[in-house]
Amino acid sequence: EPSMLPKPGIYYFPWEVSAGHVPDGGSLRTFGRLSVYDMAQSRVTLQAQHGSEQHHVIVCTKSVEPFQAQVGSLYLVLGELEHQKGGSPLVKARVLTCVEGMSLPLLEQAIRAQRLHQRARAGGQQEEAAPGRESTGLAGTVEAQASLSDRPSEAGQ
Numbered sequence: 001e002p003s004m005l006p007k008p009g010i011y012y013f014p015w016e017v018s019a020g021h022v023p024d025g026g027s028l029r030t031f032g033r034l035s036v037y038d039m040a041q042s043r044v045t046l047q048a049q050h051g052s053e054q055h056h057v058i059v060c061t062k063s064v065e066p067f068q069a070q071v072g073s074l075y076l077v078l079g080e081l082e083h084q085k086g087g088s089p090l091v092k093a094r095v096l097t098c099v100e101g102m103s104l105p106l107l108e109q110a111i112r113a114q115r116l117h118q119r120a121r122a123g124g125q126q127e128e129a130a131p132g133r134e135s136t137g138l139a140g141t142v143e144a145q146a147s148l149s150d151r152p153s154e155a156g157q
Contacts, residue, residue, distance in 0.1 A: 006027060006080075007027035008027065009028050009029040009078045010027065010028055010029065011028070011029045011030070012028050012029070012030050013030065013048070013111070014030050014031065014046065014047070014048035014050070014056075015048065017030050017055075017081070017089055018055045018056055018057060018088075019055075020083075024083045025080060026080065026081050027078075027080055028078075028079065028091065030091065031048065031074065031075065031077070031104070031107065032046025032048040032056075032057055032074070033046065033047055033048065034046060034069060035071065036071075037061075037071065042060060042062045043060060043061065044058075044059040044061050044069065044093075045057070045059070046059060046075055046077065057077075057089075058088060058089070058090050058091070059077050059079070059091045059093050059096065060079075060091065060092045060093060062092075063079075063092065064094070064095065064096045067096060070098055073098050074098070074099050074101075074102060075097060075098055075099065076095075077091055077093050077095065077096050078093070078094050078096075079091045079094045079095070080092050
């Protein structure tokens with residue numbers, strides 16, 4: 001039976017959104033610092049630095065208004081991508097959350113780790129998993145990192 005719930009949204013980096021790597025109508029999550037809030041147009045511009053370049057993501061805020069725009073603060077957005085006639089992508093926000101204080105390097109690291117895990121899972125579904133084969137999931141990575149430290153393992157206690 002088809003689900004009536006909207007899709008959860010795949011994490012994309014702001015530079016992937018602005019470069020057009022998200023399919024039209026696709027559910028996505030992305031982030032950036034709020035640089036402009038145009039209340040009359042119900043638009044927010046999120047910007048993110050990647051290397052030496054500034055990347056901008058335009059967000060339609062009609063579904064999340066009224067909200068307290070904090071210019072300069074970090075935001076996460078969940079919504080659907082719509083390619084505008086001018087060619088620039090627009091994210092129609094379902095959720096727009098201020099996450100000021102969150103660590104961007106950790107978020108980026110988590111997104112990359114999630115992608116590796118999902119790729120490994122997709123690859124594992126195509127071939128029959130060998131019995132006793134360990135998962136390459138995020139929890140396994142965390143356990144592996146914990147076992148590298150000098151602390152005794154707390155597993156099984």
